Amino acid sequence: MNWQPSLVLLPGEAHGWRSLFSFSMEENEFFGEKTFQHYCAEFIKHSQKIGDGWEWRASKDCSDGYMCKTHFQVKNGTAVSHQGTSDHVQTFLPVEEALDPPLDDLEVNETTTAAEVIKYEYHVLYSCSYQVPVLYFRASFLDGRPLALKDIWEGVHECYKMRLLQGPWDTITQQEHPILGQPFFVLHPCKTSEFMTPVLKNSQKINRNVNYITSWLSMVGPAVGLNVPLSYATAASQDEGNVDGQDSSIERKSLEEH
């Protein structure tokens, strides 16, 4: 399977505690829901720039929501892309679940049948019990037949499987999605703050802001077949309001237009 190199945490990566606390609504809250939503919004902004396919879905009553990405993959490992939308960007197909694109629209390198195309869905939700993000995922064939966990694992590179087995987290289990009520696989969240705290505690050295979601997803994603391109790291380190960042020049421009 061809995986692009995933985001690697650089030593001394900083996190701005002040900006974190400014979004915290509750006392003693390490990572509140508002903070979560803020980092997801930033993550999605960058995703839109590079066509990585992440979007925000609000729950029907709009009280909360989650970040999600759907991509289609041919079982032997070539990602299916929709050519022609952008010169340098590999986009994935629309996220709407109701919309299963006809295979004619896809340019594939090998001849494939419908049964070999797999739809992967990744959802990032917030757990108010553990005050951390949680990764939910599932995969199915185009005809709706779900993949078992072992089938999903077949597509994960050995080194990431090792990471999952050695990592400071419990197993992957099947659980009910708290908003959709359907079965998903979940990476158990109770140890998340254990491996994220060292990342965040390196804050004072360099005043470089880190997107918690970017760091966290780059660690847990690859173990379950989710790739996080390196450009997210550069985007995260250019904080809104910093000079010399592409993001901030765009922001200044939009401020001028108002």
Added chain:
Amino acid sequence: MTDDKDVLRDVWFGRIPTCFTLYQDEITEREAEPYYLLLPRVSYLTLVTDKVKKHFQKVMRQEDISEIWFEYEGTPLKWHYPIGLLFDLLASSSALPWNITVHFKSFPEKDLLHCPSKDVIEAHFMSCVKEADALKHKSQVINEMQKKDHKQLWMGLQNDRFDQFWAINRKLMEYPAEENGFRYIPFRIYQTTTERPFIQKLFRPVSTDGQLHTLGDLLKEVCPSAVAPEGS
């Protein structure tokens, strides 16, 4: 908590008289009689239906049997919900016994979690207990317990042993004398009318001005549609 011992016992020993009938399209070698059972409200379907499974498998061929699942009036029953919750949500307005249909094929993958063994039920149960303690005590009490205490909690539920269960659970229900209660109250509100399976939010037992919150306060804040407006 000791004052409430009677209430705790009533909750624990709650039972629902149930009639299990094999789905008519299942292939049998002879007619399958319905099977009657009193189900514990606090337990889980796949934990307490071994006898049901054996009873129907006696009249079926091995090749026609795959994972068992249950359904009520067309709705697949989520084994990971406590039995009492399932009944209250779906069948409480119907006459007893609760009529459940048993299936051995066409597992509804999109609706139900798989339950390949008792270990999966134990893992789910313990995960719920741990999440509740994360809310009550920042996980301090559950994490300080030994593995054998966790096991005793599970065995107490599995074997319907009230005293064995509460010997451990009482520690999870205590809070320091100087506090007025838990950090947050673990709760979930289930409704059939929403897509969302349940409402779960952070809710403190005491208000900012020191008043103890009531159930009514909780409902008003997190599920206002369930509470009748004043004066109606």
